[in-house]
Amino acid sequence: MKLVSISWLDGFYYKPRVDKELLRKYSAGLIALSACPAGEFIRSLDSKDISKAEKVAKEYLEIFGEGNYYFELQNHFYEELITQYGGTMDAAVKQDLQNMADIQKLTWETVKKFSPKLGVPIVATNDLHYIGADDAEAQDCLVCIQTGKFLTDIKRLRMIDTPNLYLKSPLEMGEAFKELPEALENSVKIAEMCNVEIPLGKSKFPIFQVLSDKTxxxxxxxxxxxxxxxxxxxxxxxxxxxxxxxxxxxxxxxxxxxxxxxxxxxxxxxxxxxxxxxxxxxxxxxxxxxxxxxxxxxxxxxxxxxxxxxxxxxxxxxxxxxxxxxxxxxxxxxxxxxxxxxxAHITTFGTMMGRAAIRDIGRVMAVPYGEVDRIAKMVPPPHQGFHKPLHEAVKEVPELAQVYKENPTYKKMIDLAIKVEGTVRHASVHAAGIVIAP
Incomplete structure (x- = not known):
């Protein structure tokens, strides 16, 4: 938590950051993984020269200590996706997937070589961007909302082409890592090593300093x-x-x-x-x-x-x-x-409520604004500060139920809006609240 606070308060540049000097300073009691393809270890890999990657791994091993640094492996079945859907994919998307497949293959080969050599154990993980397998399209919409793009744009940040970035079951992870059962065992080992307990639901007031021996x-x-x-x-x-x-x-x-x-x-x-x-x-x-x-x-x-x-x-x-x-x-x-x-000032999170969710989803789907606005206004306005959930409104408001039933595009738009309703859209500073910590 100390490092997270420093990264936001002192190291923020587009995103929160810390350097290796800070990692060394606060490494006690921490467990580190080599990360996904965006991490330094995998980015340093070169099929012709893996010495740079070895140097990076040794440095992190030195920072966190033996038994606290793990090589992270993921298996997203890129080759299988290309084989199954490659014939209908856009050429640029297919090439991106092939690049990811090549990186994943090189990572597996290198990690299997480095692990016994450096004494760094391997752990199985999955690149997690949404909870369920059926959330991929909704997450793709949220990415478009954030980046101001349309779903039909090919050249944009997109993860929908790898539709397995969800929280997989033990059986699914077992299938993905049947060649490396020890990598799955290490995930359990790491979980058992984590022993930090953050008490929730218990208020902590600042202590008022009384200038006497009174309580x-x-x-x-x-x-x-x-x-x-x-x-x-x-x-x-x-x-x-x-x-x-x-x-x-x-x-x-x-x-x-x-x-x-x-x-x-x-x-x-x-x-x-x-x-x-x-x-x-x-x-x-x-x-x-x-x-x-x-x-x-x-x-x-x-x-x-x-x-x-x-x-x-x-x-x-x-x-x-x-x-x-x-x-x-x-x-x-x-x-x-x-x-x-x-x-400190308090953060306030703006969430995507029914009408706003329909408008945002309609925009990224490129549905004409007039139609989106007309449908959004069918959702009942808040009553005494409470919003009626979309899944209830679509059943209870006759005109909304009608467009949902009769128009496939509007049905999809409303279904996706139901998925993203309640998610955080932005964060800002609360207009009044100040927190005083103990």
Whole structure:
């Protein structure tokens, strides 16, 4: 994960990158494979001189250490594809497949020679670009969407001519590597060597540094009453409400979260920055006493349970708005307090929903825009933020069901749109979200 972070933050040039110096620095505990034909080892192969490839393999062996570097072999049955479909293939496509067949053959021959010589074991893999065998055409559409091409373009990035780049079953991999059963055994060996566990579903809050020997919860309780008595009279109903809320916060172990939010809101106010908190957080007396919200929930009969309960599995959500022209100042304060390496903007992923999926697929299929737009508009618009899935819409909307049934081109377009619906179309920076890591 360290290398991945560095590749995106420091080494990004068209794509995330790291160099061999970084590999050496962070190689401990890593297992490396020589990669597919795009990898350095295979690209360095030359049928007339394999010494360069041997040098590359030795260098990676030295970086990762004995037992942690593997020669990767793949079998995509290129020759069989040429034999079966060569007669109907475009000449350029057929030549590309033949080139790949030649590279695969040379790779197998070289690896079988180098493996015993260098002491580098062989592992069987498959070039994986989609999950199921029936996803090849949908993946080809996504490539065209990404590159702005049509399916009918011959000279483009295309993988459809090798329609077996999917997650193969053990039986299929056994058939592909029946000559090298040890390569299959090594894939299991590598899996068993991987022992990293990333806990999911468990929240990790930044730790608020309390300048005393008090715990975060003790400090939150003290701060709540200290500020609260400056805002209102601490009557018995108020104290009862505060104790109830503080009990829930303590039971859920959310004290640090409340302190972090309260701290940057207080700093903003001291700097003359206008803030406002909206949503269910207005139901919290603790947040009102801390100065995060502006309404006394008891005056308006606002329930705390709308914001947080002991049984609620999801995190509380304090929606804080702030003056747009001072937002960067608050972010800089947070970065200074918790460290630049612990504060980051959140990524948001734009997904391809029903109407957009039909329009994108229609474009790469070269269906006239007017027709594509007409059919896309047959899909019901989102209702309260929820999109009706295409596979349901095509059954429930009569006019959409009719064009699906009567026109083979439209049927194919909708079927492919159903396949790609929900896939990530682009990534961007979230308009508001900031993450603070522990």
């Amino acid at each position: 975060s919860m003790q400090y939150l309780r003290e701060l709540t009453y200290e500020r609260g008595q400056k805002k209102l009279e601490l009557t018995e109903p108020v104290k009862e409400r505060l104790e109830y809320e503080l009990g829930v916060i303590e039971a859920k172990n959310y004290a640090d979260y409340f302190l972090v939010v309260s701290d940057f809101i207080e700093w903003a106010h001291n700097e003359g920055i206008i803030t406002n908190t909206r949503g269910s957080a207005a139901g919290s007396m603790v947040l009102y006493c801390l100065g995060v919200t502006n309404l006394n929930p008891l005056d308006y009969l606002l329930p705390f349970e709308r914001f947080l309960t002991i049984w609620r599995p999801s995190l509380p959500d304090i929606d804080a708005d702030m003056a747009d022209d001072r937002r960067d100042d608050i972010i800089r304060y947070v970065m200074h307090k918790y460290g630049e390496d612990r504060v």
